[in-house]
Amino acid sequence: MGVFPCHCCHMTCLSGVKAASRPVVVFLKQCPPMGLETLKIDDVQLHASTMKRYGLGPHRGRLNIQIFPGNTEKEIPVLNSFPKHMVARYIRVNPQSWHDSGNICMRVEILGCPMPDPNNYYHRRNEIPTTDSLDFKHHNYKEMRQVMKVVNELCPNITRIYNIGKSYNGQKLYTIEISDNPGEHELGEPEFRYTAGSHGNEVLGRELLLLLMQFMCQEYLSGNQRIQHLVNETRIHLLPSVNPDGYDKAFEVGSELGGWSLGRWSHDGFDIHHNFPDLNSILWEAEIRNLVPRKVLNHHVPIPEWYQSKNGTVAMETRALIAWMEKIPFVLGGNLQGGELVVTYPYDRTRSLGITQEQTPTPDDHIFRWLAFSYASTHRLMTDARRTKDFAKEDSTINGAAWHTAAGSMNDFSYLHTNCFELSMYVGCDKFPHETELPEEWENNRESLLVFMEQVHRGIKGVVKDVKGRGVTNAIISVEGINHDIRTAADGDYWRVLNPGEYKVTVRADGYTPTSKMCEVGYEIGATRCDFVISRTNLSRIKEIMERFGKHPISLPVRQLKRRPQQRWLEHRFGRRE
Numbered sequence: 001m002g003v004f005p006c007h008c009c010h011m012t013c014l015s016g017v018k019a020a021s022r023p024v025v026v027f028l029k030q031c032p033p034m035g036l037e038t039l040k041i042d043d044v045q046l047h048a049s050t051m052k053r054y055g056l057g058p059h060r061g062r063l064n065i066q067i068f069p070g071n072t073e074k075e076i077p078v079l080n081s082f083p084k085h086m087v088a089r090y091i092r093v094n095p096q097s098w099h100d101s102g103n104i105c106m107r108v109e110i111l112g113c114p115m116p117d118p119n120n121y122y123h124r125r126n127e128i129p130t131t132d133s134l135d136f137k138h139h140n141y142k143e144m145r146q147v148m149k150v151v152n153e154l155c156p157n158i159t160r161i162y163n164i165g166k167s168y169n170g171q172k173l174y175t176i177e178i179s180d181n182p183g184e185h186e187l188g189e190p191e192f193r194y195t196a197g198s199h200g201n202e203v204l205g206r207e208l209l210l211l212l213m214q215f216m217c218q219e220y221l222s223g224n225q226r227i228q229h230l231v232n233e234t235r236i237h238l239l240p241s242v243n244p245d246g247y248d249k250a251f252e253v254g255s256e257l258g259g260w261s262l263g264r265w266s267h268d269g270f271d272i273h274h275n276f277p278d279l280n281s282i283l284w285e286a287e288i289r290n291l292v293p294r295k296v297l298n299h300h301v302p303i304p305e306w307y308q309s310k311n312g313t314v315a316m317e318t319r320a321l322i323a324w325m326e327k328i329p330f331v332l333g334g335n336l337q338g339g340e341l342v343v344t345y346p347y348d349r350t351r352s353l354g355i356t357q358e359q360t361p362t363p364d365d366h367i368f369r370w371l372a373f374s375y376a377s378t379h380r381l382m383t384d385a386r387r388t389k390d391f392a393k394e395d396s397t398i399n400g401a402a403w404h405t406a407a408g409s410m411n412d413f414s415y416l417h418t419n420c421f422e423l424s425m426y427v428g429c430d431k432f433p434h435e436t437e438l439p440e441e442w443e444n445n446r447e448s449l450l451v452f453m454e455q456v457h458r459g460i461k462g463v464v465k466d467v468k469g470r471g472v473t474n475a476i477i478s479v480e481g482i483n484h485d486i487r488t489a490a491d492g493d494y495w496r497v498l499n500p501g502e503y504k505v506t507v508r509a510d511g512y513t514p515t516s517k518m519c520e521v522g523y524e525i526g527a528t529r530c531d532f533v534i535s536r537t538n539l540s541r542i543k544e545i546m547e548r549f550g551k552h553p554i555s556l557p558v559r560q561l562k563r564r565p566q567q568r569w570l571e572h573r574f575g576r577r578e
Contacts, residue, residue, distance in 0.1 A: 338426060464509070
């Protein structure tokens, strides 16, 4: 079937034949995978005697590739172990029989203990050490909570732990806040979030966020000016495990025997990332009927009543996320996922045009492309064409719908219902990397995690006030040429992510006269300050005075309104003559 070059090793072969015994699993936990899932073994090292076509060639035989037919166990890997330890440089798989499903196909991973080999080019090239003193291991729920507690105790002045709700099994969804004034929203300071683990078996994101909070705390204390500036100017929220119930299922079998789907969904069977209300259809239908923006706005699309009432089809974790997203005025967010090396951005759903489907970019497509590129381009492996052939044309970034369309994604909901621009980062090909791989995965993603956070300061920001200096809540911020508005927060402050350029910005609010000005965005990181002072309309002032003094307008007869002002004054002074 094929030949797989690997490091010199004592090995066990994982494929689709029979289940593993418990003693073998204990042995495997000490020996990491050789590199099929992590792509340490390159595509060019994989060969097959025959293949149906390139898209189904030997490079698609990695265990973490999405489910496909051809095995009686499509979702859960089963173990083949050699009767005794073997040392080899090449592995050849030669199937003797298979189920008659029309095609023969198989996915494999080679597990074993590496042996020193100074002549191994592939091992030397991919070995990346780290100098960061962090806790590189997989953490169960209790251990995850302990890591967050240690960070909070080490940096009490810049951290706060809170939870946004509970999972189906009652596990709290713990979040850590990193800010120079934790617990409070500061006027003019943007809010940023990272979430991970919405698919419980994609565990790398969970560990990356635990490493990130440790790293930021240590670097802040050591005087790292970049980290100190980021913490002092941003309110950062890190939620490492959206789906702790699913994680528990994946953690139980471990990184070697975890399948494509085990632990992916919530305990009650929901894909949390795609469990949000489908607001795309509501907006697009309103556009077809010419109701936008006259009756339906292009932003803050309300959650439909049918979704609110469907308790049985909405995960508890999803409801907790929605309440969190509505409470805090997030500006930028990223959700960390696994199984690929790519960054996706909205929309995640194609638009229906009769019997056809069309990929529809958001009005902020050019901004989303930049945000995606800011992460991918600073990742050590994402833009390596040898590793990401499927996404090389777009520099390892892609519109979500162009990859695989789905309704109700967290990214689309965030964009259409809140001010927040949300993207998905697929941070590693191996969904559940071995513990020994975590230091290298941290090095792969560390700079990207920081650079993407810094993008929250790209664009314009300001405060919208009335003539008395009071902040105006829910004022609409419109940018000419971009058909997507945002709103001011409770104190009147706002943030609008924009690429470099000059923009005409207009502010509107109920009862106020619209105001416009030109705002310029530079190339350096640091949002341009663009404040507005708006005044009440005459009609709104009259209504306010009447409501304050309990007075109501007097309806005068039409003939009386038509009299000349002088005549009305005489009649008022001396009485009307009939």
